[in-house]
């Protein structure tokens with residue numbers, strides 16, 4: 001039975017996905033300024049070029065440039081996230097996992113097939129599997145952790161080894177793949193597709209969404225956590241100031257000004273939530289929606305493959 005059918009049967013689909021779009025999670029603190037003068041994102045690209053932060057670069061180069069950024073931050077990945085979000089990324093990720101509430105239900109015979117794309121650190125993948133086990137006693141569902149960057153995947157594997165869980169586990173596979181194509185992932189094979197703070201780095205975001213649709217089974221769910229657009233003018237002012245300071249913080253904390261500058265700019269270039277919702281629908285998903293978190297600093301987006 002499809003994961004979304006299970007949710008529907010348990011009454012979970014409506015409560016978990018029909019979320020008030022206007023109500024941010026309160027209690028999370030504002031962390032950074034993301035609004036810029038240009039929020040056009042992918043729409044302003046032409047056929048040969050795309051953006052890399054605020055620079056326009058040949059599309060053929062972006063993948064390599066993004067690779068350099070994440071290879072550079074891989075070993076200090078937690079530091080990067082904590083600096084960028086003042087630690088709030090952990091709360092966002094917990095909320096993301098709890099709200100999705102995925103796992104093989106006791107009344108189901110079928111384990112779930114998860115894929116976490118751009119999942120290098122393993123944060124989301126391990127969190128999802130832990131949730132499934134703790135809440136539903138599910139020790140059968142399996143996980144593909146996919147990332148374009150082998151250095152980031154190595155960090156995830158290192159974490160699995162250090163925590164003594166999910167390393168050399170037949171249920172968990174780490175795979176170097178471009179999320180835009182997922183060449184080694186069969187069509188209609190996954191129940192749950194997650195991507196957290198990854199999709200804004202894709203050269204072609206729409207291709208990534210189309211591929212998410214391809215690999216999901218009918219009834220499968222696309223679930224995405226990504227920086228978004230602040231929806232409160234006062235918070236936005238603070239936020240913009242913070243985004244100016246971030247590369248300097250990156251330089252002090254991780255000796256890496258350029259990577260942090262790229263990360264700030266990549267957030268500014270990401271489409272507005274309504275635009276991104278339209279892209280999810282364009283890929284073929286139904287019931288698309290989103291929930292802004294922390295005044296829209298970040299948002300959860302979803303869509304169902306019918």
Ligand SMILES: C[S@@+](CC[C@H](N)C(=O)[O-])C[C@H]1O[C@@H](n2cnc3c(N)ncnc32)[C@H](O)[C@@H]1O
Nearest residue numbers: 070118119120147148149152178179196198201
């Ligand atoms: C900010 S990290 C997020 C890691 C993790 N999902 C998390 O939430 O902690 C962004 C990740 O996206 C990956 N990435 C960027 N472009 C990608 C692509 N086209 N396909 C797959 N992964 C990609 C990077 O290598 C990096 O590991």
